[in-house]
Amino acid sequence: MTETTYREAIGRALREAMEADPAVILIGEEVGLYGGAYGVTRGLIDRFGPERVIDAPISEAAIVGAAVGAAMTGLRPVAELMYVDFIGMTMDQLANQAAKSRYMFGGQIGVPMVLRTQGGTGRSAAAQHSQSLEAWVMHVPGLRLVMPATVNDAYHLLRQALTQPDPVVFIEHKGLYTLKGDLDTERPDGAWGAPVTRRKGRDLVILGYSRMLHECLAAAERLAAAGVEAEVIDLRCLNPLDEAPLVEAVMRTGRAMVVTEAAVTGSVASEIAARLSEACFDWLEEPVLRLGAEDIPIPVAPALERGAIPTANLIRETALWLVTREAPPWAA
């Protein structure tokens, strides 16, 4: 067990995977000489050379398309999309090619690639560099989707992604790269596809993922001070996702809230809330709540950006409202 950062954990996972398997290559913008826009791939080109760490021109569609072709012919490429906001440039290659090849071709040709990217708010990067677009990915059959919140998960989910036979979209959070935490390379937080309970509680369940997990945990601390015990579950893997532990927890507490940093309409939180509402209807004391970003583009002004997304305080107040039915001061 060593203390490291989220950034270093991802870099280490890539380095170790490349050492273990010569088929692993990296392809993306600035992944080589520059070392990655957020420094994740620093040093890898020196270690593995330009044939395995490929600095690509600014051609996101062909970067993902080349990764698809490389994966079809025996390599295990890790394509990097510098910001998830650029996913629109790649959507045909991702949703029509990578996701559907195995199926369309009757199981003959799989696409074992990983698309690494990062999203989220917190750096005043404005409307085209701050989004949380995981719902676009989750909607497409054929794509796996994971979003690590912790240092240990950043390492292990990436190593696990690099053993998967199908395309995995691995979305990091720009606000977590400097997060410090313990890394135990022998011990993952949970199995591939399994949510992880980060805090036990009896009064309600708060489900979050990526950076929002930390806001949920901070909210749970403050709720405990007010005598409300919130269970906090980290979804981690959005596809595959083992729903049984979520359903068990919601049936046990009767109250649930799903938190996302994405615009709430049509979000991952909407999907999870729908599944829990269907599965737990007779056990629910209250509707399953969704708490997400406002349905607006992300504004650049720091105060507006902060105001657009859930915070620990907003999660705490909303959870209290759900449990006590006493409205917070900001409720109209």
Next chain:
Amino acid sequence: MTVTVNTADVGRYRMMRRIRSFEERVGELFLKGESAGSMLHLSIGEEAVVGVTDAMAAGDSFTTHHRGHGVFLGRGADPARMMAEIAGKESGYCRGKGGSMHIADRALGHLGANAIVGGGIPHVVGAGISYRNSRSGQIAVAFFGDGAMSQGILYESMNMAALWHLPVLFCCVNNQYGMGTRVDRSAGARDFPARAAAFGLSAARADGADVEAVHAAARGLVEAARDGRPGFLEIDAYRFFGHARMDKSPYRTPEEEAEGRARDPLLTARHRLMAEGLASADLDRIDAEAGAEMDRALAHAVAAPPPPLAAMFTDVYAPGTPAPRPQAARLAAILGEGVRA
């Protein structure tokens, strides 16, 4: 009289005849109501792609556009399995899940036909990276139509191939039409090889009415690609029929069609072989054999069983990994007897 017929030339004639006979049977399959849908894009008039497929080696891979039956046959496809796939049958190449526009075969290096214009082009870049890194000596060829000359992904891909010296060939089968739009209504400048040359590729154009001209051009480009000098070849052809089965081509004149159909690669090859001394009867026999073979393929496709309904849930993900949950199971878990408290 001495017969000096080149057996490779005869082989290419035979393959082109097989392609045409196959495509004619695809039309019959549709008229019988036995095809899976009507999105059937015939490559009649474009059989000279055989000049390229014949220049490739075993182990080379390729992707095609939606009009790729001829290319796949040229690379050795079994017409019965192809026809079964086009009919959506379990004995088809993709077990009835892909159809005409998504046919593929790993064993023959077919990395997939594609129904997104330009969609398969970057895959040869990735295959090229694989072959370069492994020093395997293989090449990858992307086949696409003139429509893809208007897609950005082509230019991203050509740039990467040139930049990284990949063993890749881009092959544009210009049949003059992207659906109903003739190339002079879609291309600001019509010199396609010049576009490729501007990216640093070796580029050529060949007469699609002459398979030997296509083959001569392709041989050089294929060998250059194998040495890490990627290339581009335009085959100047004519789409004899409509875009798909339902299209009667109201956007073009009978005169234009007559002129285009006169540029028939089968007729050109036939005349050449006869000039070289092959008897008309010998060519007729080749034609008859191809027709009989494709009749058998058609009969197989019609008789073959469809895939079982449960097959729809397989191959979304790899075997042994979590599979999609059928909707009925989800609904039963919510509404089934004994579920609700």
